[in-house]
Amino acid sequence: MMSQGEEQNELLQVRRDKLESLREKGIDPFGAKFERTHTAKEILDAYDALSKEEIEEKNQPVVIAGRLVAKRKQGKASFAHLQDQSGRIQIYVRKDQVGDEQYETFTTADLGDWLGISGVVFKTNRGETSVKAKEVTFLSKSLRPLPEKFHGLKDVELRYRKRYLDLIMNPDVKETFLTRSRIISTMRRYLDDHGYLEVETPTMHTIPGGAAARPFITHHNALDMDLYMRIAIELHLKRLIVGGIEKVYEIGRVYRNEGISTRHNPEFTMLELYKAYADFHDMMDLTENLIRHIAREVLGTETVEYDGNTVDLGRPWARKHMADLVKEHTGVDFRREMSDGEARRLAEEHGVELKPGMTFGHILNEFFEQKVEEKLIQPTFVYGHPLEISPLAKKNEEDPRFTDRFELFIVGREHANAFSELNDPIDQRERFETQVREKSQGNEEAHPMDEDFLEALEYGMPPTGGLGIGIDRLVMFLTDSASIRDVLLFPTLREQG
């Protein structure tokens, strides 16, 4: 739909007029199937290294197609660039080669129009490998002007709202999303090769569980029932472990009704994976091997630059207890016996902010988040999370104030979360009850009671290691992207007013 203002816009009107004149000449402005033989990159890869004479000798016929992105008319001959998914290639169109009619079609084509060119490969005097047109086929009309050719599309809002323009104008953007795709396919292949079964579980839940987050609520009309968009995949995959599927994973979207920032989008992609008979140490090995493998396969290196930091994924990754890290950075020893009151006093002493009702474990976690987290640049497995913040993880045998859980930190950010899964249904029920009490005291993100899940555990779940990796943050890290919006094709934005 054109707005009132746009109907008067000369640039749009000119293009509509050109569309009409194409029709008058019997050319379909939104043409049909076109068979090409080469992409731009295939031609450049094959011929760019050859000399002008060598290329001329081969006289290689090619058919290419793409969007017209630059045009240099020079009287009875013109140079231009066509862009396809692989890149750009120059074309050279001469009136004496293509004839008066096609030459006019070509010279009246606008930047943004789609063209097919049949011709031969050659090299110009200035050394650019190009295609000399024998035939110009008009493929599709562009009724709107593209962003400026040199400065491109800079406006961040427009780049996110009209990602297609961003992809046309900014080659780095396309590269980032190709890398994202390779990261995910490499991950999938690795897990498939290691015997994991990929599954799909519901994204609409009756109880929003498996994580601590506020959910989106939706409604099923026929059942007259509220449903929650999932905040995690966890509880369904564990039911599959109960069902005897021993190595299972899902890569999928989860939804959390929380703030938006450079590191948070309301919907994001997680890998969750569960392995029967394993524990959180196995999950550390798997995480380390998987991410290192992805870096090697996709980036061709184990050394990653992120925001000015050089991160070495090649050396063995540090594995440190949360309490030991807090001691290292603040001198406070949470391994020893400590009352909630003493912990609170130490927090005040060290300027660690707390919320009312926090106990020993919450306070340790606040120490870690406020004093340590951002300093963990090189990959570090932080394990031994306090019981209070880990309602789905097994207690540590030696010290039940902690759990057999870890989070992976790289460049000061959480990239993975894993634990030895709690498979004792009696303990799990107590944890849920504690969470429900927290909820009634105002913690909106506390975990709800889930009787159906407890019933599944009561049938018996083998000891199991579980792992979650935030794919978007992994892609951010591996593509040196500052914002999660730069690794999501269509990030969540407010509705345009």
Add this chain to the structure above:
RNA sequence: GACCCAUUAGCUCAGUUGGCAGAGCACCUGACUUUUAAUCAGGGUGUCCCAGGUUCGAGUCCUGGAUGGGUCACCA
């Protein structure tokens, strides 16, 4: 949710002390058969984010709002 910044032509951006709305690219007309941010000559195409206010006069100053970005909060 709080604070800071931005919003001017299709795009990238200038706009002085409050005094006729600007440039480059794109587009239109013409010249040009190896150019490449092609070049040369000519042409300005606009809801200055929106709504109020101050003023003889507002793109500019004031108030409120919208959208976006950043920082923080939130995100175990």
